[in-house]
Amino acid sequence: MATGGAAPTASDAGSKKKLLIFDSEEDLAVSLAKYTAELSEKFAAERGAFTAVLSGGSLIEALRKLTEPPYLDSVDWSKWHVFWVDERVVPKDHVDSNYKLAYDGFLSKVPIPPGQVYAINDALSAEGAADDYEACLKQLVKNGVTSMSAATGFPRFDLQLLGMGPDGHIASLFPGHPLVNEKERWVTYIKDSPKPPPERITFTFPVINSSAYVAMVVTGAGKAAAVQKALSDKQTSSDLLPVEMAVLQDGEFTWFTDKAAVSLLQNK
Numbered sequence: 001m002a003t004g005g006a007a008p009t010a011s012d013a014g015s016k017k018k019l020l021i022f023d024s025e026e027d028l029a030v031s032l033a034k035y036t037a038e039l040s041e042k043f044a045a046e047r048g049a050f051t052a053v054l055s056g057g058s059l060i061e062a063l064r065k066l067t068e069p070p071y072l073d074s075v076d077w078s079k080w081h082v083f084w085v086d087e088r089v090v091p092k093d094h095v096d097s098n099y100k101l102a103y104d105g106f107l108s109k110v111p112i113p114p115g116q117v118y119a120i121n122d123a124l125s126a127e128g129a130a131d132d133y134e135a136c137l138k139q140l141v142k143n144g145v146t147s148m149s150a151a152t153g154f155p156r157f158d159l160q161l162l163g164m165g166p167d168g169h170i171a172s173l174f175p176g177h178p179l180v181n182e183k184e185r186w187v188t189y190i191k192d193s194p195k196p197p198p199e200r201i202t203f204t205f206p207v208i209n210s211s212a213y214v215a216m217v218v219t220g221a222g223k224a225a226a227v228q229k230a231l232s233d234k235q236t237s238s239d240l241l242p243v244e245m246a247v248l249q250d251g252e253f254t255w256f257t258d259k260a261a262v263s264l265l266q267n268k
């Protein structure tokens with residue numbers, strides 16, 4: 001059931017998957033800022049750090065309310081540690097860089113200490129950058145900045161803020177690509193991404209699925225078919241879209257959607 005006004009619809013109450021449907025992208029952005037600020041406060045209090053993972057794409061625009069009052073002043077930005085779930089292997093000032101996208105739209109507007117923003121090493125090859133990023137994560141686990149999941153043996157990020165492509169991909173994990181089956185690596189690379197640019201590094205499913213919280217931010221009619229497949233009651237185990245493989249081991253997964261994105265769902 002869709003709701004009127006700014007109030008979201010929550011289904012699956014009680015389970016660890018939630019579906020929020022907003023009337024507009026503006027309402028979604030307001031709610032996403034509140035959700036993220038509350039988790040930042042929770043983890044800063046509990047562990048003295050907040051590890052936030054960003055994707056590229058439209059997500060960064062959806063985070064814009066965090067750069068405005070009240071959050072600009074009320075969030076303890078000094079506790080934030082920022083990572084990328086995937087990054088294109090291009091220079092950091094390149095128009096395709098997810099770092100540049102996030103910097104221009106979000107990071108340049110909030111006082112996160114620059115040493116706590118973990119961009120890829122853009123001087124390396126895709127393979128080298130993935131190795132380097134994984135080594136950086138291992139160091140941060142040792143330092144206690146990033147938690148480990150006792151259940152999975154993979155790092156447990158506090159919040160992963162993810163988008164989904166119209167084909168159901170998340171991070172740089174694309175439908176039918178062998179990388180979706182990676183079980184050992186924390187970070188890996190792809191040189192034949194169907195979405196340009198072709199060379200990227202990406203978190204693997206074991207890392208995504210070890211998260212404490214995931215916000216899956218999906219808007220627009222172009223995503224409706226993938227949302228329908230992912231959220232319809234008739235789940236099949238074969239031929240899963242990457243977004244359907246995002247199943248948290250011990251965490252809370254929240255879909256932030258708008259009406260267009262859920263327009264093909266029967267039971268809203």
Ligand SMILES: O=C(O)[C@H](O)[C@@H](O)[C@H](O)[C@H](O)COP(=O)(O)O
Pocket residue numbers: 055056057058059086087088098162163164165166169170171172195
């Ligand atoms: O580097 C990337 O390409 C992104 O991280 C990618 O995984 C993105 O999140 C989705 O493609 C959704 O992008 P949109 O929200 O722009 O559709």
